[in-house]
Amino acid sequence: xxxxxxxxxxxxxxxxxxxxxxxxxxxxxxxxxxxxxxxxxxxxxxxxxxxxxxxxxxxxxxxxxxxxxxxxxxxxxxxxxxxxxxxxxxxxxxxxxxxxxxxxxxxxxxxxxxxxxxxxxxxxxxxxxxxxxxxxxxxxxxxxxxxxxxxxxxxxxxxxxxxxxxxxxxxxxxxxxxxxxxxxxxxxxxxxxxxxxxxxxxxxxxxxxxxxxxxxxxxxxxxxxxxxxxxxxxxxxxxxxxxxxxxxxxxxxxxxxxxxxxxxxxxxxxxxxxxxxxxxxxxxxxxxxxxxxxxxxxxxxxxxxxxxxxxxxxxxxxxxxxxxxxxxxxxxxxxxxxxxxxxxxxxxxxxxxxxx
Amino acid sequence: xxxxxxxxxxxxxxxxxxxxxxxxxxxxxxxxxxxxxxxxxxxxxxxxxxxxxxxxxxxxxxxxxxxxxxxxxxxxxxxxxxxxxxxxxxxxxxxxxxxxxxxxxxxxxxxxxxxxxxxxxxxxxxxxxxxxxxxxxxxxxxxxxxxxxxxxxxxxxxxxxxxxxxxxxxxxxxxxxxxxxxxxxxxxxxxxxxxxxxxxxxxxxxxxxxxxxxxxxxxxxxxxxxxxxxxxxxxxxxxxxxxxxxxxxxxxxxxxxxxxxxxxxxxxxxxxxxxxxxxxxxxxxxxxxxxxxxxxxxxxxxxxxxxxxxxxxxxxxxxxxxxxxxxxxxxxxxxxxxxxxxxxxxxxxxxxxxxx
Numbered sequence: 001x002x003x004x005x006x007x008x009x010x011x012x013x014x015x016x017x018x019x020x021x022x023x024x025x026x027x028x029x030x031x032x033x034x035x036x037x038x039x040x041x042x043x044x045x046x047x048x049x050x051x052x053x054x055x056x057x058x059x060x061x062x063x064x065x066x067x068x069x070x071x072x073x074x075x076x077x078x079x080x081x082x083x084x085x086x087x088x089x090x091x092x093x094x095x096x097x098x099x100x101x102x103x104x105x106x107x108x109x110x111x112x113x114x115x116x117x118x119x120x121x122x123x124x125x126x127x128x129x130x131x132x133x134x135x136x137x138x139x140x141x142x143x144x145x146x147x148x149x150x151x152x153x154x155x156x157x158x159x160x161x162x163x164x165x166x167x168x169x170x171x172x173x174x175x176x177x178x179x180x181x182x183x184x185x186x187x188x189x190x191x192x193x194x195x196x197x198x199x200x201x202x203x204x205x206x207x208x209x210x211x212x213x214x215x216x217x218x219x220x221x222x223x224x225x226x227x228x229x230x231x232x233x234x235x236x237x238x239x240x241x242x243x244x245x246x247x248x249x250x251x252x253x254x255x256x257x258x259x260x261x262x263x264x265x266x267x268x269x270x271x272x273x274x275x276x277x278x279x280x281x282x283x284x285x286x287x288x289x290x291x292x293x294x295x296x297x298x299x300x301x302x303x304x305x306x307x308x309x310x311x312x313x314x315x316x317x318x319x320x321x322x323x324x325x326x327x328x329x330x331x332x333x334x335x336x337x338x339x340x341x342x343x344x345x346x347x348x349x350x351x352x353x354x355x356x
Numbered sequence: 357x358x359x360x361x362x363x364x365x366x367x368x369x370x371x372x373x374x375x376x377x378x379x380x381x382x383x384x385x386x387x388x389x390x391x392x393x394x395x396x397x398x399x400x401x402x403x404x405x406x407x408x409x410x411x412x413x414x415x416x417x418x419x420x421x422x423x424x425x426x427x428x429x430x431x432x433x434x435x436x437x438x439x440x441x442x443x444x445x446x447x448x449x450x451x452x453x454x455x456x457x458x459x460x461x462x463x464x465x466x467x468x469x470x471x472x473x474x475x476x477x478x479x480x481x482x483x484x485x486x487x488x489x490x491x492x493x494x495x496x497x498x499x500x501x502x503x504x505x506x507x508x509x510x511x512x513x514x515x516x517x518x519x520x521x522x523x524x525x526x527x528x529x530x531x532x533x534x535x536x537x538x539x540x541x542x543x544x545x546x547x548x549x550x551x552x553x554x555x556x557x558x559x560x561x562x563x564x565x566x567x568x569x570x571x572x573x574x575x576x577x578x579x580x581x582x583x584x585x586x587x588x589x590x591x592x593x594x595x596x597x598x599x600x601x602x603x604x605x606x607x608x609x610x611x612x613x614x615x616x617x618x619x620x621x622x623x624x625x626x627x628x629x630x631x632x633x634x635x636x637x638x639x640x641x642x643x644x645x646x647x648x649x650x651x652x653x654x655x656x657x658x659x660x661x662x663x664x665x666x667x668x669x670x671x672x673x674x675x676x677x678x679x680x681x682x683x684x685x686x687x688x689x690x691x692x693x694x695x696x697x698x699x700x701x702x703x704x705x706x707x708x709x710x711x712x
Contacts, residue, residue, distance in 0.1 A: 298692070
């Protein structure tokens, strides 16, 4: 298919991966699995549909240099730093404007930079029809079959009926549910996780923005084409004035022509915490996942992440997250991995910029 | 009192303090409490009785340079490296020979380099009569009133009678007891811990060695005086041929003229493991002893030892020993602190000389 483009959203911080994650080394550029970072793996897995020269990346000033370094195959001018954090609607609108100015027939897919997909071939089998439906003028969203009653994700409701597969209208979008609602969703079988993967023609998306988010749409429409000399300066001026809102709230929940592709098991994982990294790793007979030079005695269920040049010895300890870096060491109960981000908030309060 | 000398035995390794302790940074030269190492504190506390120029130190080749650096007040020629590890009897015999060759009236006290004494003034009040009794020709041993039924120390049995204080004949020396025996000792009240502190005239000790350990006594007696040019070379030749035996077995258990000074609470602690270091530290309201730049959330009972230039964050963890050094990190359950030495044995087997 021609006219296809990928937008990778790579502006997040991933503070739950401190002390490995820092402002200039956020989650998406870290190598948790093998020797390719999450964003490198994202580009790799899209390759059967989107060659690197069709990939565009939106990130921030802290991260851009590292991403440029990690992805030499992606044209440098297509890796852009957002002048301000404005959530997904303005970012996606900006990218749609850019692509529209290059190729009025552009069809774009939006992909998070920091997820894992364990079965990339099955994934590609979903991406192709998603792009096809988008080319036909629809707004397309990928749904992930839920594996537990997660309260941390939004859900996509489909009409009751067959399981995963095919393409179906979306009945509704649901915000992060409470535990009882999440359990009911799981039980019902027609609610899927919203993994932030969307497909549309840039003309369709820009039209939807004009309809549902006119202020931001007008600001973005006022930008010159990407090829213009003034583009960079104008973007820095205009972008911060856009509304701070997600594409889900701004467009998806309101648009009429939304269809979903309910995905079966594609091994999707949003790698939400060190505990997720632990669970995705190979573990030894005692349930230890060891990414360091280690000496382990009577210890189990631990995740250890350190430098190859340093020995980490464990004696009689269990279910710990141990992440050692040159200037900071984290030792956390594995069940508390979600709260690592709170440590970063404390460091921010203490103005420990050296550690952020 | 004149003719008094102190011998500090500083040849141990203290592997239970890995990764802080290394061959060239053994327990006795580490700074666990304040900014003076254990051997510096040993010299400091003896000062009211023994000025530094009366202090002699036996150590090994790995440690000598560090001890010379830490104790500039002790004459460098009095800090000697044993040519081989031969336990306490040959070491003490060698020191007695040296002192005898310098001062035939010498009275020597023997002190471990790596203990803590919380009440140094009370301690000095015991040292003075100990030296006095030694000067009168007795072999004197200090006993420490037991605080629990410890199975890791030898015991000194006194005649039943009053508690601590004064000077009394020794009924017997007892090797490390089993738990039931240790409990009986504690219950009986007339058994004291043998802390390895002894006092005698060098002439008396050398006489006892001739009687009870004649081979080693003859070897040592054959050495030239300390002032001789040949002393160093001869010592290197002779010392390794001495018997590998402790002074307790070789002399104390057999000699007739042994008296003991049963000490009350002088705050003695042999600092046997990281857990002892933890217990001797100031702890916060959650029972954490923190010797590092730390960020602590919902964690208690931990000992943390690190560099000031590195943040150590604890989240939801309890009763851990955390010791961070540039090339090795230890995370151990505090109840397993005694077994840290076993980790070092494993490293020795793996020939990880860089970490020993």
